[in-house]
Amino acid sequence: MKLKSVTAAFFSPTGNAKKIVNEIAQEIAAQAQVPLRTIDFTLPEARNDDGTKGEGALYAFEPCDLVVIGTPVYAGRIPNKILPAFQTLFAGNGALAVPVVTFGNRSFDNGLIEVRMEMEKHGFHTIAGAAFVSEHVFSDKLAAGRPDEEDMQSMRRFADAVAAKVRGIEPGGFDGMAEIPAPVRVKGEDPIPGYYRPLQADGSPANFLKAKPKTTKDCNDCGLCAGVCPLGSISREDFRTVTGVCIKCQACVKVCPLHAKYFDDPVMLSHTRMLEEHYARRAENEVFL
Numbered sequence: 001m002k003l004k005s006v007t008a009a010f011f012s013p014t015g016n017a018k019k020i021v022n023e024i025a026q027e028i029a030a031q032a033q034v035p036l037r038t039i040d041f042t043l044p045e046a047r048n049d050d051g052t053k054g055e056g057a058l059y060a061f062e063p064c065d066l067v068v069i070g071t072p073v074y075a076g077r078i079p080n081k082i083l084p085a086f087q088t089l090f091a092g093n094g095a096l097a098v099p100v101v102t103f104g105n106r107s108f109d110n111g112l113i114e115v116r117m118e119m120e121k122h123g124f125h126t127i128a129g130a131a132f133v134s135e136h137v138f139s140d141k142l143a144a145g146r147p148d149e150e151d152m153q154s155m156r157r158f159a160d161a162v163a164a165k166v167r168g169i170e171p172g173g174f175d176g177m178a179e180i181p182a183p184v185r186v187k188g189e190d191p192i193p194g195y196y197r198p199l200q201a202d203g204s205p206a207n208f209l210k211a212k213p214k215t216t217k218d219c220n221d222c223g224l225c226a227g228v229c230p231l232g233s234i235s236r237e238d239f240r241t242v243t244g245v246c247i248k249c250q251a252c253v254k255v256c257p258l259h260a261k262y263f264d265d266p267v268m269l270s271h272t273r274m275l276e277e278h279y280a281r282r283a284e285n286e287v288f289l
């Protein structure tokens with residue numbers, strides 16, 4: 001089958017999913033010698049989530065398009081506040097899709113299968129999937145420096161295999177439509193049982209849903225933090241105030257040049273210590289073709 005275009009689509013508050021999706025999509029586009037498009041739906045404006053509440057399916061595809069679509073895994077799933085984007089923004093119309101997730105050295109649990117299910121529900125044919133490890137935004141001790149060169153090479157190998165699989169899809173049928181393989185089988189449970197429940201260092205449940213970033217006196221009101229918040233939750237009038245929901249993505253913490261944003265919620269910090277203690281090993285990437 002001959003592709004017409006490849007799209008890199010991602011939600012990526014601190015850039016890991018973006019890096020991984022871009023690498024894979026670029027390599028597939030280069031192999032297929034077709035243009036590469038980008039859809040970054042990290043910010044509320046790109047999701048029609050800025051109060052205007054648009055009517056869904058902003059991004060429509062055609063049968064000879066391929067989209068590599070990715071997100072970080074939060075609590076073993078698609079971040080729950082971003083699930084509506086997967087359910088309303090994309091119309092496949094028979095396009096091919098490659099679901100990709102990134103995870104911070106613990107587990108991707110049901111994140112990848114959830115992306116696969118959503119894409120299949122919205123008119124895409126999923127032909128491959130992958131879960132790649134990247135540094136956990138809560139701790140520089142978890143998957144530090146990943147994706148590293150070894151990971152990047154394995155992304156390129158995966159992309160080459162996807163490109164070969166696409167080439168191998170035989171055109172056939174009465175109107176020249178390609179014969180599409182069954183949805184890719186990936187790791188995960190169907191139906192999905194629920195979200196991963198975080199634990200504290202002592203093994204008790206860790207509920208830190210209400211935690212929000214705090215601001216030190218070093219803040220000089222540059223406003224970068226408000227510009228990167230995927231939920232638009234940092235006040236544009238006072239960058240020290242969180243007016244909406246916080247998903248703990250760390251975009252504001254990582255973007256601040258003065259390191260003026262931080263979390264000090266004791267339960268959240270205890271969960272991070274638990275992760276550092278139990279998930280220090282080098283987690284493996286997993287690809288599905």
Ligand SMILES: Cc1cc2nc3c(=O)[nH]c(=O)nc-3n(C[C@H](O)[C@H](O)[C@H](O)COP(=O)(O)O)c2cc1C
Nearest residue numbers: 013014015016017072074075076104106107136137
């Ligand atoms: C709220 C939250 C929950 C997370 N849950 C998981 C998880 O269940 N398993 C895991 O391995 N990593 C988890 N992570 C780590 C992220 O998947 C990882 O840091 C990823 O690289 C972030 O991607 P980004 O740079 O595109 O924002 C979580 C991160 C956050 C902020």
